[in-house]
Amino acid sequence: MIEQISHAPRRQAPAKRPPLSLSGLWHSLAVRSWAYQIAVVAAVIGMAVYMVGNAQDAMERRGIATGFGFLGEEAGFDIGESLIAFNSENSFLRAYGVAVLNTLKVSVFSILFATLIGVVLGIARLSSNVLVAKLSAAYVEIFRNTPQLVQIIFWYTLITQLPAPKQAFSLFDAVFLTNRGLILPWPEADPVYLWTALALVCACGAAVLLLRWADRLRRRTGRRVRVVWWNLGLILAAPLLVWSLGGAPTAVSIPYLKGFNFTGGLAVSPEFLALLLGLSLYIAAFIAEIVRSGIQSVGKGQIEASRSICLRPSDTYRKVILPQALRVIVPPTAAQYVSLVKNSSLGVAIGYPELFNVNNTIVTLSGHTTEAIAMMMAIYLSISFSIAVVMNLYNRAVQIKER
Template sequence: MQTTATLRRRPPRLPVRHRLSWKGAWHDLGVRSWIYQAIVLIGVIALGSFLVGNAQDALSKQGISTGFAFLADDAGFEIGERSIAFQSTDSFLKAYGVALLNTLKVSVASIVFATLIGVIVGVGRLSSNLMWRKFASIYVEVFRNTPQLVQLIFWYTIITKLPHPRQAFSFDGLAFLSNRGIVIPWLTNDSVIWMLLAAILASSILLWAILQVIDRRRKKSGQKQPVALMLGLMIAFSPIVLTVLLGPSYEISIPVLRGFNYQGGTTISPEFLALLLGLSLYIGAFIAEIVRSGIESVSAGQIEAAQTVGLGPFNIYRRVVFPQALRVMVPPAAGQYVSIVKNSSLGVAVGYPELFSVNNTIVTLSGHTIEAIAIMMSIYLAISFSIAIIMNLYNHKVQIKER
């Protein structure tokens, strides 16, 4: 039997953290998970390198050059619709720039219209008005359950069957709708447009910062800040005022019928209109369901409490329902916005020169299939990640902090 003195003379055991060996680390689930992930990552990189090297060897044996040097070559084709100047003698890289701007233009416009449609129809599905509620339900069911490509072709067919420019629908003699698209008044100086957009962006950032300060003061004092609305209106209209006073000289070009078509103004092409309608109306139906489910996630007791304090329907939705519903609405809405960008590639079906359509032309003329597809995929991936990051930041902003 061991005595107390013997037990006291026994050296103390080291703490577990000092006795941790590689064998012990292997039995740690966290360490093993990192090792497995590293092995899988190394395997994927090795497999990708093998496939790329194998493809390069096969292409070199056939006398086909590889690499991205072809981007500096002359494109050799025209792009019918463009936001910046482009000629056939410009490079493939500039052609990608034109295609990217076309994709962003139709995607941003579709996101705005789809969001407006989704909010209006989603609220309408919960309306007490029977006719409006049924109309919203029919819209959602029809547009959600028909293929998007079919809708796109339908709208393109409708637009191209409109009257010729001589019999175009006139909107007070300023805008005209025909089978050539919509012709609207436009500024003759493009620099004014860019200056106006820059001023709008700067004023929006300034307005957001000032409203944040006013909101924090309101929360501390518990009193309304009467200058908020006036200040917001002043900053909102400041871009137009600054552009008129300090901007370069400009004129507004009014479209006029000359011969068989309109001259002056700017034309929104049938291809752009068809793609815009196809994307907005289709995705708008999904956003409407997201809005409806978000509103229904707010308990009826809070709406009743808001009614008891005298809030009207508009203020109930603005101050009670939507701030809480956004927690449910924002994540799935971000997925729909990404879908709009990806589905813009359907523009190839109606001849709209977006990224996918221009990329196909570049592949045909340059012969650099792998490189061109890699560029296209990278651009789509970058746009999708950008949307996801912005929506995640906004989702973090609108989340109600639980205490």
């Protein structure tokens, strides 16, 4: 059709090739982007080679051996608290293990507390009760607007100024708070507890399966089966059964004063306590803000709609507000968790033996600065990335599921 109408000669103008010149080349987009990239990569590599070369020179001059062989050597120092047995005759590698476990220990407990306090405060801030809302707001402002390190040192100073064990604050003569830390009654070690814990985990797994089954049944047939009570019973009964089958050990070690300190029970060190408070109370303020903005992000219409279809207030909260708020809450909370784990390195300021602190000692004792720092960086990076991966999975679970 077009060919008949158009009278224009169908001939393509020969592409005019610009004469090959330097300025022409420079104006070619492809050439230019290659040039930029090569220049930047060359600069980065050049700088790295130059710096590593300098470092090697320096180390040769000082006669420092390189390599990760030192990890097997005897550490020659003690660590104040550890989850696995450790003494100065163990290797540097084991010292790293102890340090990582200590970092994880304080991080896990801090994350639990921070989440708990943060969620409660976030909801309290939206309460219709003015007093509660204002108190929560004041907490958030105070803890968010002061450096975490100052907070940690403040808690540590406070704990070290508590009375000595002889004049300890006590609760029912069983829980003691002193300048040596917090001392709690604790069940005496027994293998039965391990099995009980296992039973609890299994019961939780079974409960999840039961919930899924009920959900599938409801979707397929419309029949509702209430499994809440079954689940609660399962989670309570299974561990109890295992515990009583194992002879129901009830021996509890209650701390008592002996000489200048407490014996028995579980002693939480002042360093751990201060770091736990510093990490969890600080991050809780941020989580409170995240939770508040998450709940506020749910449209008013959603809540009105759920009321108009006669959902109970509890169901409105559980089935309308929470699923939508979680989508907003999860990603920034994950970032806060990562930040918390990284800032557990501030334990160095009060002498809690976490990764950074122990690594400092290892640097000093072994002299392998580069390797030790690389090791520490790698460990921190892998912890951060693992949290990011887990939270991404969870995030995917709470995001909108579209068909």
